[in-house]
Amino acid sequence: MGDRLTQLQDAVDELAQQFVACIHYVHRHHNLETLDPNDEIRVLPKDAEQEVDSHPAEVFKAAQIELAQDLITKEQQIEYLISILPGLDNSERDQERNIKELEDELKMAEAQHQQAIQEKKDIMSNLDEVIRSTRRP
Amino acid sequence: MANPNESQEIQDLDQITSTWPRPPPFYKYFTADNLARLADLKRERAETSNPPPPHPPTTMPTTLTGLPPNLRNLQPPPPPDEGAWRIFGDPYRLVQPLPKLEEGGEIRPVVANGGLLADGERDDKHFDRATVLKRIAKSLLLNFLELVGILGQNAMDAADKVKDIRDLLYNFHHLINEYRPHQARESLIATMQAQLDRLRAETAAIRDSKEKVERMLEGLGSLKIDQEEAVAAASTAGTNNKSGGGRGMGELEEEMWGMLVEPAV
Numbered sequence: 001m002g003d004r005l006t007q008l009q010d011a012v013d014e015l016a017q018q019f020v021a022c023i024h025y026v027h028r029h030h031n032l033e034t035l036d037p038n039d040e041i042r043v044l045p046k047d048a049e050q051e052v053d054s055h056p057a058e059v060f061k062a063a064q065i066e067l068a069q070d071l072i073t074k075e076q077q078i079e080y081l082i083s084i085l086p087g088l089d090n091s092e093r094d095q096e097r098n099i100k101e102l103e104d105e106l107k108m109a110e111a112q113h114q115q116a117i118q119e120k121k122d123i124m125s126n127l128d129e130v131i132r133s134t135r136r137p
Numbered sequence: 138m139a140n141p142n143e144s145q146e147i148q149d150l151d152q153i154t155s156t157w158p159r160p161p162p163f164y165k166y167f168t169a170d171n172l173a174r175l176a177d178l179k180r181e182r183a184e185t186s187n188p189p190p191p192h193p194p195t196t197m198p199t200t201l202t203g204l205p206p207n208l209r210n211l212q213p214p215p216p217p218d219e220g221a222w223r224i225f226g227d228p229y230r231l232v233q234p235l236p237k238l239e240e241g242g243e244i245r246p247v248v249a250n251g252g253l254l255a256d257g258e259r260d261d262k263h264f265d266r267a268t269v270l271k272r273i274a275k276s277l278l279l280n281f282l283e284l285v286g287i288l289g290q291n292a293m294d295a296a297d298k299v300k301d302i303r304d305l306l307y308n309f310h311h312l313i314n315e316y317r318p319h320q321a322r323e324s325l326i327a328t329m330q331a332q333l334d335r336l337r338a339e340t341a342a343i344r345d346s347k348e349k350v351e352r353m354l355e356g357l358g359s360l361k362i363d364q365e366e367a368v369a370a371a372s373t374a375g376t377n378n379k380s381g382g383g384r385g386m387g388e389l390e391e392e393m394w395g396m397l398v399e400p401a402v
Contacts, residue, residue, distance in 0.1 A: 003320060003324070004320070005313050005316060005317055005320050008270075008313055009310060009313050012274075012277075012306065012309050012310065012313075015274075015277060016302075016306055019281050019284075019302070022281075022285075023284075023285070023288070026285075071278065071281070072278070075274055075275070075277070075278050078274045079271050079274055082267050082270045082271050082274070083267060083271075085266075085267060085316065085320070086320055086323040086324070086327075087319060087320070087322070087323035087326075088266070088267055090319075090323070092319065092322070095319070095322040095323065095326060096322075098326050099322065099325060099326060099329065102326065102329040102330060102333060103329070105333055106329060106332060106333050106336070109333055109336040109337055109340065110336060112340050113336055113339060113340045113343075116340045116343040116344050116347070117343060119343075119344075119347055120343050120346065120347045123347050123350050123351060123354075124350070126354065127350055127353075127354055130354060130357060
C-alpha cells in the first residue's frame with residue numbers, strides 16, 4: 001500500500017496486465033474451426049506442445065465474461081482512486097497559504113506548550129514545598 | 138534482459154572495485170581532541186568578529202578559513218554552487234524536472250501543454266486533471282475493445298491500436314507523476330495539522346493537571362488549618378491525637394502523589 005497516486009499507478013499497470021492476460025487467454029484457449037469442408041484440423045502428437053489448448057465452449061464463454069467483468073471492475077477502481085486524490089480542490093497557491101498558516105499556528109502552539117510546561121513545573125515545586133512543610137507539624 | 142555481455146561487465150567491475158569504497162584518508166582527523174579544538178576555535182572567532190550576521194538562520198554555518206591542516210577537513214565543504222554533484226561516479230542534481238512526455242520520442246501527448254500547471258496557472262484547481270484521468274481510463278477500455286475486435290478481424294492491423302494503448306498508458310503515468318508535487322504538499326499540510334492537534338491536546342492536558350493540583354493545594358490549605366486546630370486541641374487536652382491526624386495526612390498525601398504521577402497525556 002502506497003500513497004494514493006502510487007495506488008493509482010499500480011492500478012493502471014494492473015489494468016494493462018489484465019489486457020495482456022485477456023488476449024493471452026483467448027489466444028491460447030479458443031477452439032478451432034474449419035473454414036472449408038475440405039479442411040481438417042491437424043492432430044499433433046499428445047506429448048508435443050499444443051498450439052491451442054481448447055477449452056469447452058461453456059467454460060471458454062464463462063472465462064471470457066469473467067475477464068471482461070474484471071476489466072470493468074479494475075476500471076471502476078481506477079476512477080474511484082482518481083476521485084479521492086488528495087487536494088483536488090486546492091490550487092498550489094491555496095496550499096502555500098495553508099502551509100504558512102499552519103507554520104505560524106504551530107509556532108504559537110509550541111510557545112503555549114512550553115509555557116504550560118513551565119507553569120506545571122512551578123506548581124509542582126510549590127506543591128512539593130507545601131508537602132514538605134506539612135510533614136513537620 | 139539476459140545479456141551475456143552484461144554479466145561479463147559486472148564481473149569486470151567486481152575485479153576493479155571492492156564492495157565498499159575505502160574511507161577518505163582524512164577520516165583519521167576526526168578525533169575527539171580535534172573536534173574540541175575546532176569548537177574552541179569557532180567560539181574564539183565568533184567572539185573576535187564583532188558584527189554578527191544580520192540574519193543568522195538564513196546564513197550557512199560559518200566556515201572558518203586559515204585553519205591548521207589537521208583541522209581543515211573537519212568542516213563540511215560548502216554546498217555545490219551550481220546544484221550538481223557526483224556521488225560514486227553518478228551525477229546528481231538538486232533540481233530534477235520531470236521529463237516532458239514529448240521528449241521520450243514518439244509518445245503523443247493526449248493533453249496539450251503536457252497537462253496543467255504552467256507558471257501562469259498556479260491558481261488552477263485540479264478538477265480538470267481528475268476529469269482527464271477518468272477520460273483516459275475510459276479510453277483505455279474502449280481501445281482495448283477495439284484492439285480485440287481488430288485482432289479478430291485481421292491481426293496484422295493491430296499494431297496501431299497497440300501503439301494507441303501504449304500512448305494512453307504513458308500519458309496516464311505522466312499525468313500522475315505531474316501530480317506528485319501536489320500530493321507531497323497535501324501530505325505536508327496533513328502532517329502539520331496532525332502535529333498541531335497533538336501539541337494542542339498535550340498543552341490542554343498539562344493545563345488540566347495543573348489546575349487539578351492547584352485545586353488540591355487550595356484544599357490542602359483549608360485542611361492544614363483544621364489539622365493545626367486539631368493538634369492544638371490535642372495538645373491542650375493532653376492526649377496524643379497525633380495518630381489520627383497523621384493518618385489523615387498520609388491519605389491526603391497519597392492522593393496528592395497519585396494525581397502527580399498521573400501521566401500528563
